[in-house]
Amino acid sequence: MSTDEDIQYREIYATWTLPQTLTAAGVVCVLYLLTVVKFLPNYMKDKKPYSLKTVILLYNVVQVVLSAYNFYLFVVHTFQYGVFPSKCWNDMNQPMVNSILEPIMWYFIAKHLDLLDTIFFVLRKKFNQVTFLHVYHHFIMVAWGWIYYTYFPTDIYVFLAMLNCFVHVIMYTYYALASLGPKYAKYIWWKKYLTTLQLTQFLLIILYLLYHNKTSPCPTSRLLHWYGVSSIAVFFVLFINFYIRSYFRKKIAKDNK
Known part of the structure; x- marks a missing residue:
């Protein structure tokens, strides 16, 4: 980033206060819940479903490109500074901090786009696809993004975001192919492995957070640390449940016929 951009990003952090951040995060999250649980379902009650085929295809392509770009930025930073930060940062002018502000910002925007x-x-x-798992996952990721982006925008979370971006490239590639119709079904035979990939991601993130908290010269606060670990642990349990219901139970039912 240029010097002017560095100053701009630093000024953002200087102007946010905790009440402002919590208010902004609360507004976004509450509006999301009201929209998908009440407002839109009521609006669609007596309407035919929209096709949105072209819109969804374009949306998925944008997600793939954005996730790939974010992944690239995080990989570049990781090669330069390592997976495990070896130094604490206490100055927004440090090169390490400035180099991570842009990818974190784009990642933060991507969580809202999700x-x-x-x-x-x-x-x-x-x-049937607006499940508790789906809504909870998006809700928590936005709330988490607001907290970490505003108060702890360091490279401690680069590895986590990098993993997530990689998974999203694969995931939205699948969605893009699936949106093209049945004739492309033969290209998405790997659908069932998506959940396995997500579960692996969550497990690696939990292990990373626990290891980092024990070994880092500048661990996050206990509150933020356990908030992150518990959130990812809940994701892991919910996705395990989804995997069992979607594949194992269906397989057992099919074998018993």
Whole structure:
């Protein structure tokens, strides 16, 4: 980033206060919940589902490109500074901090863009896909993003975001192919491995957070640390449950026929 951009990013952090951050995060999260749980379902009650085929295809392509770009930025930073930060940062002018502000910002924006997943489900009347797991996952990621981006935008979370971006490249590639219709089904035979990939991601993130908290010269606060670990642990349990219901139970039912 240029010097002017560095100053701009630093000024953002200097102007946010805790009440402002919590208010902004609260507004976004509450509006999301009200929109996908109440407002949009009521609006769609007597309407036919929208197709949105072209819109969804373009959306998925944008997600793939954005996730790939973020992944690239995080990889570049990781090669330069390492997976495990060896130094504490206490000055926003440090090169390490300035180099990570842009990718964290784009990652933060991407978490808000992800909320459109649910809106598209509702507009297409795919209410079976608006599950607790789906809504909780998007809700927590936005809330988490607000807290960490505003108060702890360091490279401690680069590895986590890098993993997540990689998974999103694979995931939205699948969604893009699936949106093209049945004739492309033969290209997405690997669907069931997506959940395995996500579970592996969550497990690696939990292990990373626990290891970092024990070995880092500048660990995060206990509150932020355990908030992160517990959130990812809940994701892991919910995705395990989804995997069992989606694949093992269906396989058992099929074998018993």
